[in-house]
């Protein structure tokens with residue numbers, strides 16, 4: 126840990142963090158050395174860093190919501206066994222069936238809950254449902270219970286992706302992809318697609334934690350790195366839904382060229 130602090134200092138990452146914080150207009154930025162796109166080990170470092178921050182804000186009875194993806198997975202992996210028993214509840218913010226099971230919010234919630242000695246809830250809902258189906262699903266007692274817990278979360282940890290990459294990964298129909306492109310969608314987070322200014326261009330129908338709900342979540346933590354994601358990270362910050370950003374050097378330098 127001392128060596129890490131030394132490298133952080135040496136690379137001037139403290140200055141970059143405060144510059145980014147001001148330029149992005151958010152509360153806190155944490156930057157790890159390297160670029161996740163160059164070296165997969167950096168994603169683990171990113172995860173550990175986010176987990177370290179998380180430790181400072183977690184309460185014994187926190188409700189933690191999280192999204193899926195390879196980066197948030199590393200946050201759960203990077204968390205040490207913090208408590209053997211606690212009242213912490215971890216809930217997936219998205220259903221996300223259809224993606225690799227390892228990277229689904231459900232799976233990540235179970236990993237993190239174990240590290241925190243808490244419990245988890247599952248949201249067994251596919252990603253690509255129609256609006257009407259979602260409306261009736263929300264009335265199902267099991268799902269209703271998860272959604273109610275979700276809305277009481279005090280911490281949200283979420284990933285940020287590029288709009289084009291996520292549209293592809295989610296197999297969105299061609300007409301929606303065309304729509305996203307026409308409207309210059311750059312980012313995807315929490316099921317929402319944002320443009321450069323952070324305006325919502327498109328919302329996935331299967332959203333249970335809405336942007337409206339986020340106003341009541343005390344800690345909004347985005348974890349995302351890699352040079353190629355810089356624009357997506359900026360867009361999501363501009364949407365006003367990020368308080369703390371944990372990112373890497375690769376994304377940071379690129380972000381500073383944009384903002």
Ligand code: F6P
Pocket residue numbers: 192193194195196197221283284285286287291313314315316
């Ligand atoms: O699908 C869940 C999700 O968190 C998306 O909202 C986000 O765009 C993506 O994963 C990030 O995935 P990764 O960290 O693997 O790039």
